[in-house]
Amino acid sequence: xxxxxxxxxxxxxxxxxxxxxxxxxxxxxxxxEKSKLNIIKIKRLxxxxxxxxxxxxxxxxxxxxxxxxxxxxxxxxILKINNFISPKTIITDVGSxxxxxxxxIKNFLKKGVYWTQSHPIAGSEVSGPEYGKDNMFKNKWCxxxxxxxxxxxxLRFLDSFWKKVGSKTVxxxxxxxxxxxxxxxxxxxxxxxxxxxxxxxxxKKIKLDLIKYSAxxxxxxxxxAASNEIMWRDIFFDNSQNIAKVIDIFVKNLKDFKKDIxxxxxxxxxxxxxxxxxxxxxxxxLKQDINRxxxxxxx
Amino acid sequence: xxxxxxxxxxxxxxxxxxxxxxxxxxxxxxxxEKSKLNIIKIKRLxxxxxxxxxxxxxxxxxxxxxxxxxxxxxxxxILKINNFISPKTIITDVGSxxxxxxxxIKNFLKKGVYWTQSHPIAGSEVSGPEYGKDNMFKNKWCxxxxxxxxxxxxLRFLDSFWKKVGSKTVxxxxxxxxxxxxxxxxxxxxxxxxxxxxxxxxxKKIKLDLIKYSAxxxxxxxxxAASNEIMWRDIFFDNSQNIAKVIDIFVKNLKDFKKDIxxxxxxxxxxxxxxxxxxxxxxxxLKQDINRxxxxxxx
Numbered sequence: 001x002x003x004x005x006x007x008x009x010x011x012x013x014x015x016x017x018x019x020x021x022x023x024x025x026x027x028x029x030x031x032x033e034k035s036k037l038n039i040i041k042i043k044r045l046x047x048x049x050x051x052x053x054x055x056x057x058x059x060x061x062x063x064x065x066x067x068x069x070x071x072x073x074x075x076x077x078i079l080k081i082n083n084f085i086s087p088k089t090i091i092t093d094v095g096s097x098x099x100x101x102x103x104x105i106k107n108f109l110k111k112g113v114y115w116t117q118s119h120p121i122a123g124s125e126v127s128g129p130e131y132g133k134d135n136m137f138k139n140k141w142c143x144x145x146x147x148x149x150x151x152x153x154x155l156r157f158l159d160s161f162w163k164k165v166g167s168k169t170v171x172x173x174x175x176x177x178x179x180x181x182x183x184x185x186x187x188x189x190x191x192x193x194x195x196x197x198x199x200x201x202x203x204k205k206i207k208l209d210l211i212k213y214s215a216x217x218x219x220x221x222x223x224x225a226a227s228n229e230i231m232w233r234d235i236f237f238d239n240s241q242n243i244a245k246v247i248d249i250f251v252k253n254l255k256d257f258k259k260d261i262x263x264x265x266x267x268x269x270x271x272x273x274x275x276x277x278x279x280x281x282x283x284x285x286l287k288q289d290i291n292r293x294x295x296x297x298x299x
Numbered sequence: 300x301x302x303x304x305x306x307x308x309x310x311x312x313x314x315x316x317x318x319x320x321x322x323x324x325x326x327x328x329x330x331x332e333k334s335k336l337n338i339i340k341i342k343r344l345x346x347x348x349x350x351x352x353x354x355x356x357x358x359x360x361x362x363x364x365x366x367x368x369x370x371x372x373x374x375x376x377i378l379k380i381n382n383f384i385s386p387k388t389i390i391t392d393v394g395s396x397x398x399x400x401x402x403x404i405k406n407f408l409k410k411g412v413y414w415t416q417s418h419p420i421a422g423s424e425v426s427g428p429e430y431g432k433d434n435m436f437k438n439k440w441c442x443x444x445x446x447x448x449x450x451x452x453x454l455r456f457l458d459s460f461w462k463k464v465g466s467k468t469v470x471x472x473x474x475x476x477x478x479x480x481x482x483x484x485x486x487x488x489x490x491x492x493x494x495x496x497x498x499x500x501x502x503k504k505i506k507l508d509l510i511k512y513s514a515x516x517x518x519x520x521x522x523x524a525a526s527n528e529i530m531w532r533d534i535f536f537d538n539s540q541n542i543a544k545v546i547d548i549f550v551k552n553l554k555d556f557k558k559d560i561x562x563x564x565x566x567x568x569x570x571x572x573x574x575x576x577x578x579x580x581x582x583x584x585l586k587q588d589i590n591r592x593x594x595x596x597x598x
Contacts, residue, residue: 002340017382020396032574034587043469071404083349086440096515101301112411118413119458121512121514121515122514123515124441124593125593126592127587131592136517140514141511141512141514143512151483157433165301168377168420176507178432179505179507180507180512181512181515181545183497183501183502183510183517184336184498184509184510184512184513184515184516184517185511185515185516185517186516187494187497187516188494188515188516188517188519188520190553191505192516192519192575193572193575194553194556195486195487195490195549195550196575196578196579197552197571198482198486198545198548198552198577199482199548199578200574200575200578201361201373201548201552202482202545202548203482205548206478208475208479208521209479210479210482211483211578211581211587212440212585212587213420213440213479213480213483213484213584213587214418214483214486214582214585214587214588215421215439215587215588216395216420216422216480216483216486216488217484217485217486217487217491217523218482218483218484218487218521218582219582219587219588220487220519220522220523221487222521222578222579222582222588223519223579223588223593223594224516225547225575225576225579226475226575226576226579226580227576228573229569229573229576230569232572233565233568233569233572236559236560237560237563238570240560240563242518242562243557243560244557244560244561246497246501247553247556247557248558249500249501249504249552250370250494251550251554253493253496253500254489254490254493254546255550256539256548257492257493257546258542258543260535260545260548261372261489261535261536261542262539262543263538264536264539265403266532269532269535270528270529270532272492272496273492273524273528273531273532274528274548275417275496275527276491276492276495276496276499276521276524276525277524277526278333278524279495279498279499279521279523279524280424280495280521280524281509282510283510283513283517283518283521285440286485286510288510288511288512288514288518288520289513289514289518289522289596289598290515293423293425293430294424294522294594295594295595295596296425296594296595297487297588297591297594297595297596
């Protein structure tokens with residue numbers, strides 16, 4: 001490629017810059033970034049990019065445009081780039097929910113132009129270009145959305161692009177995507193935020209200093225609950241219907257657990273705990289986590 | 300000390316053996332272990348202990364007895380050691396819930412003999428003596444229970460003992476203990492088991508293979524949900540009343556979150572997410588977790 005344009009250069013955007021540079025996937029990388037602080041950071045990091053002040057300068061003649069902003073910014077950005085893109089421009093994003101983005105794209109992207117959605121399953125609780133790294137996507141899944149309107153040529157290009165940055169790719173439609181990630185990612189984040197909030201509420205209620213005893217479990221949840229609030233608000237709002245459904249399943253199961261505990265139903269609870277334990281082995285076998293006790297953090 | 304007797308030599312028991320040996324805290328260590336597999340492992344590990352087949356041989360003339368079994372075994376073990384202990388014997392345990400154990404001790408331990416409860420906030424999702432390590436308790440809290448009946452001399456001895464194995468100690472009564480850990484440890488484990496169960500239920504319902512996309516959040520929970528089921532059943536049953544209360548707070552908050560998401564209440568949700576995020580900084584400041592993105596696992 002001659003020209004890549006990355007809109008939003010935080011954790012994921014800057015990771016893309018690093019790996020594109022490392023693998024020499026493009027001759028030139030252009031960056032558009034709203035945050036002045038991030039721009040200072042990008043300059044300090046000496047990332048070999050051209051920082052543009054207008055979307056026009058970035059989008060014109062780009063081979064590939066990657067949206068790495070919170071999803072709530074897509075609409076505004078689309079309206080601004082519409083004049084500078086052509087059917088040849090490959091456009092993608094890294095957003096974590098897809099049905100709502102599909103609607104925005106359909107409603108606001110210039111007719112005859114294509115946006116092919118990506119979702120690399122990568123990230124962490126920290127934000128900002130200083131935390132980006134060139135192995136961010138290595139061996140991670142990247143979901144490519146294939147719907148009726150998908151431009152197959154662009155899809156093939158992106159499939160190859162994500163493989164070059166180190167990901168394993170998989171194709172599915174946006175409905176399937178949003179269902180799967182409502183339970184494997186969105187609900188876990190919501191639960192983590194909710195548990196931390198509940199701990200603070202309880203701390204106030206019983207007037208006991210308890211956060212300092214977080215090492216027995218709470219700390220794991222607090223990591224996830226430290227994730228970027230704008231990004232997660234957007235995800236929760238965008239995938240609200242699927243999330244509402246899995247919240248209901250979760251609450252129903254939690255009430256069953258409560259009953260088991262109250263009535264000391266031994267067989268029922270042991271069966272639940274053993275079944276949950278098996279999933280951990282499955283996750284490790286599927287290489288979705290490292291096989292070291294305590295994530296290896298205490299060694 | 301001349302003689303320490305450890306009942307139950309799994310993850311924590313064998314970690315105690317290792318650190319007691321390393322720090323030369325006792326001349327002799329005796330072990331009682333019910334599991335034949337664990338005995339084979341202990342022998343293979345060449346831990347310098349005397350494995351006894353009867354509790355009598357272990358308990359007689361011990362300076363310190365430490366219960367490292369699941370809490371549901373306390374009663375049966377107490378009835379068996381009652382004849383071999385004296386008011387001088389210092390007895391403790393490492394159990395994670397305290398009110399119920401206090402009752403068992405009060406009801407079944409020989410009169411005039413003392414049991415001073417400990418709870419080191421240490422452990423991991425793996426079980427068995429092969430995972431023990433001498434730094435298991437290093438810089439971790441160890442809660443010592445101080446109730447009306449507590450023998451102050453024994454409490455002082457144990458305070459010094461846990462400090463020697465590397466822990467920071469804190470004293471509180473069993474009611475306060477069980478309240479604090481219901482939210483910082485017991486509910487997080489229950490939630491983790493429940494989330495993994497809900498993911499499996501949802502997988503079945505929507506007939507989509509989803510565990511392989513666990514890297515976006517679910518995998519963190521699955522680690523905790525891989526913890527020993529007997530130990531956790533005992534904790535859930537023993538601390539059921541406090542756990543029931545925090546489940547209620549959690550479910551109420553989750554319903555509020557669901558409402559925010561459904562009605563797209565921007566201010567309300569952003570405020571919740573930011574507040575939860577702050578707790579992570581607090582936890583790291585309190586040295587309850589490491590300050591590396593993603594627990595440092597992906598580097």
